[in-house]
Amino acid sequence: MSKLIKSSAFIPDTYARVGDDAALPEGAVLVSLARFEKERETLLARNTPVGVLLQSDQSPEKLGDDVTRLSLVALDFPKFRDGRAFSWARMLRTRLGFTGEIRAVGDFLFDQISYQHRVGFDAWLVPDTFRLEDFAKALAEMTDVYQPSADGKKTIRELRAGR
Amino acid sequence: MYRYDEFDARFVAERVQQFRGQVERRLSGELTEDQFKPLRLMNGLYLQLHAYMLRVAVPYGTLSSKQMRMLAHIARKYDKGYGHFTTRQNIQYNWPKLVDVPDLLDDLASVEMHAIQTSGNCVRNVTADHFAGAAADEIEDPRPLAEIIRQWSSLHPEFVFLARKFKIAVGGDKTDRAALQWHDMAVEIVRNAQGRTGYKVIAGGGMGRIPYIAHVMKEFVEREDILAYLEAVLRVYNQDSRRDNIHKQRIKILINTIGPEEFRRRAEREFDEIKRNGTLQLPQEELARITAYFAPPAFETLPDEMPAGDKAFTNWMKTNVYPHRAPGYAIATVTLKSIGAVPGDASADQMDAIADLMDRYSLGEIRVSHEQNLVLPHVRKKDLPAIHARLQALDLATPNAGLITDIIACPGLDYCDLANARSIPIAQDIAHKFADLDRQHDIGELKIKISGCINACGHHHAGHIGILGVDKKGVEFYQLQLGGSGAEDASIGDILGPAFGEHEIADAVERVVDVYLKERTPGERFLDTYRRIGMAQFKTAAYEKPISEKSVA
Amino acid sequence: MAHAPVSGPQMLTANCLRQGDVLYWKAGGWVLDFTQGDVFADPAAAAAALEAAQKFVTGNRVVSPYLFEVREQNGKIRPVKEREIVRAAGPSIRTDLGKQAHV
Numbered sequence: 136m137s138k139l140i141k142s143s144a145f146i147p148d149t150y151a152r153v154g155d156d157a158a159l160p161e162g163a164v165l166v167s168l169a170r171f172e173k174e175r176e177t178l179l180a181r182n183t184p185v186g187v188l189l190q191s192d193q194s195p196e197k198l199g200d201d202v203t204r205l206s207l208v209a210l211d212f213p214k215f216r217d218g219r220a221f222s223w224a225r226m227l228r229t230r231l232g233f234t235g236e237i238r239a240v241g242d243f244l245f246d247q248i249s250y251q252h253r254v255g256f257d258a259w260l261v262p263d264t265f266r267l268e269d270f271a272k273a274l275a276e277m278t279d280v281y282q283p284s285a286d287g288k289k290t291i292r293e294l295r296a297g298r
Numbered sequence: 299m300y301r302y303d304e305f306d307a308r309f310v311a312e313r314v315q316q317f318r319g320q321v322e323r324r325l326s327g328e329l330t331e332d333q334f335k336p337l338r339l340m341n342g343l344y345l346q347l348h349a350y351m352l353r354v355a356v357p358y359g360t361l362s363s364k365q366m367r368m369l370a371h372i373a374r375k376y377d378k379g380y381g382h383f384t385t386r387q388n389i390q391y392n393w394p395k396l397v398d399v400p401d402l403l404d405d406l407a408s409v410e411m412h413a414i415q416t417s418g419n420c421v422r423n424v425t426a427d428h429f430a431g432a433a434a435d436e437i438e439d440p441r442p443l444a445e446i447i448r449q450w451s452s453l454h455p456e457f458v459f460l461a462r463k464f465k466i467a468v469g470g471d472k473t474d475r476a477a478l479q480w481h482d483m484a485v486e487i488v489r490n491a492q493g494r495t496g497y498k499v500i501a502g503g504g505m506g507r508i509p510y511i512a513h514v515m516k517e518f519v520e521r522e523d524i525l526a527y528l529e530a531v532l533r534v535y536n537q538d539s540r541r542d543n544i545h546k547q548r549i550k551i552l553i554n555t556i557g558p559e560e561f562r563r564r565a566e567r568e569f570d571e572i573k574r575n576g577t578l579q580l581p582q583e584e585l586a587r588i589t590a591y592f593a594p595p596a597f598e599t600l601p602d603e604m605p606a607g608d609k610a611f612t613n614w615m616k617t618n619v620y621p622h623r624a625p626g627y628a629i630a631t632v633t634l635k636s637i638g639a640v641p642g643d644a645s646a647d648q649m650d651a652i653a654d655l656m657d658r659y660s661l662g663e664i665r666v667s668h669e670q671n672l673v674l675p676h677v678r679k680k681d682l683p684a685i686h687a688r689l690q691a692l693d694l695a696t697p698n699a700g701l702i703t704d705i706i707a708c709p710g711l712d713y714c715d716l717a718n719a720r721s722i723p724i725a726q727d728i729a730h731k732f733a734d735l736d737r738q739h740d741i742g743e744l745k746i747k748i749s750g751c752i753n754a755c756g757h758h759h760a761g762h763i764g765i766l767g768v769d770k771k772g773v774e775f776y777q778l779q780l781g782g783s784g785a786e787d788a789s790i791g792d793i794l795g796p797a798f799g800e801h802e803i804a805d806a807v808e809r810v811v812d813v814y815l816k817e818r819t820p821g822e823r824f825l826d827t828y829r830r831i832g833m834a835q836f837k838t839a840a841y842e843k844p845i846s847e848k849s850v851a
Numbered sequence: 852m853a854h855a856p857v858s859g860p861q862m863l864t865a866n867c868l869r870q871g872d873v874l875y876w877k878a879g880g881w882v883l884d885f886t887q888g889d890v891f892a893d894p895a896a897a898a899a900a901l902e903a904a905q906k907f908v909t910g911n912r913v914v915s916p917y918l919f920e921v922r923e924q925n926g927k928i929r930p931v932k933e934r935e936i937v938r939a940a941g942p943s944i945r946t947d948l949g950k951q952a953h954v
Binding site for chain 1: 305
């Protein structure tokens with residue numbers, strides 16, 4: 136079992152993850168890219184939030200202009216070593232201007248959370264055993280950063296210059 | 299050289315604390331080995347054949363005497379009294395215990411050193427010419443940019459789980475002493491037709507199973523845009539590299555699969571976006587600020603005279619002393635290649651003595667070259683005899699820099715979990731065989747590089763003579779390659795033929811060298827003769843004696 | 852580690868998690884000295900030992916246990932592969948280091 140963290144709290148997951156052949160329930164749904172491409176009009180015509188789950192080899196560019204109409208993009212980590220989703224999250228935030236929820240799902244480590252946070256993830260699907268204080272700890276381990284990213288956090292260079 | 303400010307110091311300290319926590323979670327079982335492995339690799343810690351191995355970063359190969367003394371201290375306190383200087387300008391310790399490593403890293407942090415990203419699928423140590431800031435013909439010291447790249451790439455959130463390792467080098471000289479074309483990505487400082495200084499970026503080079511020379515990505519990048527362009531290349535690599543076959547996941551594979559032109563197109567697209575975004579612009583003030591750390595020392599005004607000395611001194615001068623930009627100064631190579639020694643190894647006592655030499659004669663600074671030697675960058679010519687005498691006493695004055703016994707060898711099967719064969723004993727055999735100095739000088743420049751497996755940490759593809767250890771039914775055999783180069787005339791060595799046994803390879807090398815001696819025209823190095831006449835005669839000579847099925851002593 | 856079925860004698864090795872030392876399986880535990888380690892003439896016994904070793908992995912005591920082939924030479928048990936010979940002794944070019952130095 137798993138639970139969802141967002142804004143440093145556990146929140147209920149309001150999205151139903153719907154398989155490619157399953158019937159669409161009422162309410163917010165999270166579907167695969169394949170299903171979204173096939174049924175986008177139906178999905179977007181509903182008055183409920185739509186989320187798309189991208190595999191690690193699926194660039195958010197494939198969502199095209201629809202990305203602004205989604206309230207959730209979930210990015211899968213099939214294996215924690217597969218770091219493509221870090222770039223996908225950054226792309227969603229910075230290039231595509233996505234302001235919805237970017238959710239990390241799949242196999243990722245506590246030690247990746249701070250990087251995920253920097254590149255634009257704002258929600259994490261974590262195991263039931265995960266403790267909230269560990270989330271805060273993950274974000275607090277490194278005070279400063281050397282390089283800019285999607286989080287807009289001030290870099291060490293900017294801090295040095297007193298900006 | 300660069301000096302940490304409070305931000306750098308805190309960064310490294312927090313990183314050690316983070317790793318300490320990861321070690322605790324590993325020991326408690328909260329992290330499995332599979333989960334812990336990438337985390338410890340990104341802190342430079344391998345599990346090797348006999349023990350753990352820690353690779354400490356030496357950014358662009360530059361060390362202060364204080365740091366050198368700490369490296370000696372670490373060798374004594376946490377290891378077995380020695381360290382190994384590597385082909386990427388780092389230092390490795392072969393016997394630390396996992397439980398001690400956090401304390402070891404705290405000790406390193408106290409002298410502004412770390413082991414961050416010296417392994418793992420991330421940007422590794424940024425290397426540069428070991429003569430940087432000292433060589434007479436340098437366009438610009440590459441180290442300020444190397445430092446800027448080091449900071450930008452440190453825990454870069456998007457690029458810490460790349461498909462594979464990523465090695466960057468910076469060059470500031472027409473003479474390439476940093477093997478730029480063999481790197482995943484390299485930056486060459488250049489001047490355009492208008493006389494403006496900027497950067498040429500190349501990418502897609504690499505050793506390993508399938509060697510490649512890098513392609514030009516962009517002929518001229520403006521100074522302020524360099525980080526934006528490097529980020530663009532890394533972004534394309536992270537997004538588009540395959541992840542299904544570990545042997546096909548370096549950037550060289552991606553670039554050669556989609557073609558350099560298509561890669562350039564994708565990188566250009568990212569580059570445009572990053573520039574529009576503006577956050578990665580490198581301001582002139584920042585470049586100037588970092589450059590100030592590397593300002594040339596105040597050189598004395600000295601007569602530019604070479605002192606005299608005995609035969610040993612003169613021999614040493616021939617190979618180990620290089621012209622310096624300042625009159626009266628020189629660059630001196632401290633060879634870690636005495637005949638029969640382990641290439642690249644230095645004892646704690648040697649390190650301490652070297653630190654004293656650094657303070658006394660080289661303005662407190664030394665460089666680690668990627669050829670497993672050390673370099674004193676700023677010595678006064680008049681001090682050379684005293685330096686030489688001291689080095690002789692320490693067995694660090696072998697007059698063979700660039701000669702056939704100045705061999706590069708990876709740790710190989712004597713240490714490394716990945717190796718198929720031992721490389722160090724082969725280096726020792728060859729060194730013994732060619733020990734005669736007159737003979738070495740007659741042969742001239744000949745770079746032998748030995749790797750114990752296809753990971754090519756010995757850079758054998760770039761050897762004038764390259765040797766690759768292979769495993770044939772549990773027995774060590776050695777494959778010969780000829781004609782590789784890691785300089786600006788980069789080339790991949792050609793495989794000669796079937797592998798030689800452990801007790802045959804040194805003889806085969808000798809027969810190959812004899813062909814060169816017979817066929818060369820005046821002024822030709824081994825590499826030049828090989829390129830002129832091709833492989834045929836070398837091959838015939840090498841296999842003159844039939845290879846035995848088994849390697850018998 | 853998947854290999855073709857082995858018929859000859861084998862031994863079991865791993866690394867100590869905390870210290871990094873090379874270890875050899877002996878009678879339900881581990882020893883540092885290769886010459887003290889159990890030799891399995893029979894592949895089933897070898898497989899059973901590898902299975903039993905897993906609790907040291909889950910118990911966070913050792914890392915990556917695996918079987919390797921040995922043979923008798925001049926009355927002594929020796930590893931077949933050069934890699935295991937080096938691993939049991941220490942670096943061949945520094946006989947003052949590693950297990951060989953403790954003999």
